[in-house]
Amino acid sequence: MITLSRSEAGPAHGARTADGSPAGDDPAPAVRRASLGRALRRARTLTFGLRTRLVLAFLLIAAVTAVTTAALTYREARNALLKTTQDTAVSSFRDQVQQTAFSLPVEAVTLQERLREIAAKGKPRPWVVFAEYGAVRASSGANPVSTVITPELRRAAGADPHGTFQRVVKDGEPYLTIAMPTVFAAGPDTVLPTRLVVYAVMPMTDEQTNVDALLVAARNGALPGLAIALVPALLTARSVLRPVRELRRAARSMGSGRLDTRIRPQGNDELAELAHTFNDSASELEHTVRELRQAEARARRFAADVSHELRTPLAGMLAVTEVLDESAEQLDPDTARAVRLVSTETGKLAVLVEDLMEISRFDARAAELNTDEVDPAEAVRKTLQARHWTDDRFRTELPEGLRALLDPRRFDIVIANLVGNALHHGGAPVTVRQRTGVRSDGSPVLITEVADSGPGISPEALPHIFDRFFKADAARTRSAGSGLGLAITLENVRLHGGTIHAGNLPGGGALFTVELPLHTEGHVG
Amino acid sequence: MPRVLLVEDDPSVREGVELGLRRRGHDVRSAATGEAGLVALREFHPDLLLLDLMLPGMNGVQVCRQVRENSQLPIIMLTARGDDFDVVVGLEAGADDYIVKPARTEVIEARIRAVLRRIDDPGQGRPAVEVHGDLAIDRAGLTVTRSGHRLALAPSELKLLLHLSAAPEQVFSRQQLLEHVWEHSFHADARLVDACVRRLRTKIEDESQPPRYIQTLRGFGYRFGPL
Numbered sequence: 001m002i003t004l005s006r007s008e009a010g011p012a013h014g015a016r017t018a019d020g021s022p023a024g025d026d027p028a029p030a031v032r033r034a035s036l037g038r039a040l041r042r043a044r045t046l047t048f049g050l051r052t053r054l055v056l057a058f059l060l061i062a063a064v065t066a067v068t069t070a071a072l073t074y075r076e077a078r079n080a081l082l083k084t085t086q087d088t089a090v091s092s093f094r095d096q097v098q099q100t101a102f103s104l105p106v107e108a109v110t111l112q113e114r115l116r117e118i119a120a121k122g123k124p125r126p127w128v129v130f131a132e133y134g135a136v137r138a139s140s141g142a143n144p145v146s147t148v149i150t151p152e153l154r155r156a157a158g159a160d161p162h163g164t165f166q167r168v169v170k171d172g173e174p175y176l177t178i179a180m181p182t183v184f185a186a187g188p189d190t191v192l193p194t195r196l197v198v199y200a201v202m203p204m205t206d207e208q209t210n211v212d213a214l215l216v217a218a219r220n221g222a223l224p225g226l227a228i229a230l231v232p233a234l235l236t237a238r239s240v241l242r243p244v245r246e247l248r249r250a251a252r253s254m255g256s257g258r259l260d261t262r263i264r265p266q267g268n269d270e271l272a273e274l275a276h277t278f279n280d281s282a283s284e285l286e287h288t289v290r291e292l293r294q295a296e297a298r299a300r301r302f303a304a305d306v307s308h309e310l311r312t313p314l315a316g317m318l319a320v321t322e323v324l325d326e327s328a329e330q331l332d333p334d335t336a337r338a339v340r341l342v343s344t345e346t347g348k349l350a351v352l353v354e355d356l357m358e359i360s361r362f363d364a365r366a367a368e369l370n371t372d373e374v375d376p377a378e379a380v381r382k383t384l385q386a387r388h389w390t391d392d393r394f395r396t397e398l399p400e401g402l403r404a405l406l407d408p409r410r411f412d413i414v415i416a417n418l419v420g421n422a423l424h425h426g427g428a429p430v431t432v433r434q435r436t437g438v439r440s441d442g443s444p445v446l447i448t449e450v451a452d453s454g455p456g457i458s459p460e461a462l463p464h465i466f467d468r469f470f471k472a473d474a475a476r477t478r479s480a481g482s483g484l485g486l487a488i489t490l491e492n493v494r495l496h497g498g499t500i501h502a503g504n505l506p507g508g509g510a511l512f513t514v515e516l517p518l519h520t521e522g523h524v525g
Numbered sequence: 526m527p528r529v530l531l532v533e534d535d536p537s538v539r540e541g542v543e544l545g546l547r548r549r550g551h552d553v554r555s556a557a558t559g560e561a562g563l564v565a566l567r568e569f570h571p572d573l574l575l576l577d578l579m580l581p582g583m584n585g586v587q588v589c590r591q592v593r594e595n596s597q598l599p600i601i602m603l604t605a606r607g608d609d610f611d612v613v614v615g616l617e618a619g620a621d622d623y624i625v626k627p628a629r630t631e632v633i634e635a636r637i638r639a640v641l642r643r644i645d646d647p648g649q650g651r652p653a654v655e656v657h658g659d660l661a662i663d664r665a666g667l668t669v670t671r672s673g674h675r676l677a678l679a680p681s682e683l684k685l686l687l688h689l690s691a692a693p694e695q696v697f698s699r700q701q702l703l704e705h706v707w708e709h710s711f712h713a714d715a716r717l718v719d720a721c722v723r724r725l726r727t728k729i730e731d732e733s734q735p736p737r738y739i740q741t742l743r744g745f746g747y748r749f750g751p752l
Binding site: 315317374 | 535540545548627631699700714716744745
């Protein structure tokens, strides 16, 4: 008597496909992920915009979620589908085998008849039944030996008396193979296997079709999901980017000097917090800058006020220096020296105060340019003549017939300061050269060069030569001028929209180059 | 020697300038306020007024306007501010020249002499009275009439008109005018010319028409005519 044992353990043993990969791991999602990754990289190389990155990140999350969900659903559905078929098949096969009385000893002919009977009752699908008993091979089909049954199943059938099954893919066709060893009852609780093993081979083409349909459904569900995910992605990117864009605009506005720029914080998120932080920093900055500006304005006003206050007493003193100078001749030597000292220093003080006033006007942006069209060569000649700089210490190379629109008074100061500086700190002869040139932007310029024959400017002094009260020679406590001459020169050149450059000649001597825009008018108005 | 009335509120400046000018032989009278200056003007009959712009009470510009109402007295402003705006306002009020304080006495005296100097008459052999349109310019008598009415011209205005009309249609740059009319050799302030031209135009031109006698050549300067 042969009884068949439980088959509950069966499916657990057989949840593997013949190719060895875990069931449900379809290659399609992996391929999609890889192509998405490539697209992502390409997008990154194209643009690193925050919006792009946000949308891509959103889509990536959506894609991973959709694919994972689809894959899990697919796997569960597939397993459930296959399990139903398997369970039905196994239990049906077990019943068939149980109900069949195999006569012993086994003969191939009778065995084949029994197998045909079982095969006729294949459930849920028709199956082909094989039997193996020692060297005896029989089947319900044409071939006595199945090509689908694997050695593993044979081993498993031999090792496990309760029977087992395996899913096999052969030539692209899926099959369910069931091995059922026949047993006989040796006692009330013990069964012993006979050496007769019955196999059923059942094509599972229908199940495969259903599983394929499931896969297509999962894929078709994931793609529109991704497309729909783009909408919230764009909306989120927009809502995140709006404050960011506002922040950028505000930062740019601050950068351009509008320190009262503030952001209106919206909501309670991190971006609102960022806006608050920005506003706080902006207030702090505005406050500091305002204080600095006020301090600077106070300092400038103080300098201007001091200079102004000094002018009135100086006006009285300067008016009488002549009286002092003339009277000194009749005084005793010591008093005469003292009187002359006061007279000379009063004159220097007047120059200093005048220069300070001039600098204060530049600082307060109160300096005006009163332009006139003049002959620049004539202007240079007049500057030299007015200061009696007409001897052989001075050389000029001036082109004739030029016209330039400039402020004659300020141009006079520029030339006088440069020539005076060359004379006092450089050495004679001093050369004033004038020519026209073209700027890099194509506009014509008037170039005036003042060169001396002294030792030149030391490299350490060169960057500071236009600083106020800068002394190139530390040993010299006071120069002939106020110490503001070159600073005033620079301001005057700038007021003209020009540039000034200090350098040294290859053969020694300092060279100052002034470039002023050479725009001229010249029509009857 | 010229008689100079100095109106200056600061005692040390007043004393210093007075001392310096007197030393150079000028007859100087000084006043501390604008009001006192106007009173002194009537008693002293100066040849020239040296006027500080910043005065307590009536300021220099107001004094200048009041003097100009009925007098062609040469006026030189003294300005301590150096503020460009003040200079222009003072020049518009009728001052002939200005000096920025502090100034040496030699500078002050040179300006005084320049303002007082009669213009060299280049028109030898010309008729005593030249007629240009409605204007009749008497170079010998130094008077100008417009349609028969005598014009009250400040010294700088008269000099400028005489200089321009001596060479009709010739263009003078502002720099040239400053040198010839004001005798400024350098760091000349062209606004002096512009202010004087504006004042002169209000007196000789028809205000509803574009300037006829003193024409502007932008970028070059000014010229007299062509009529």
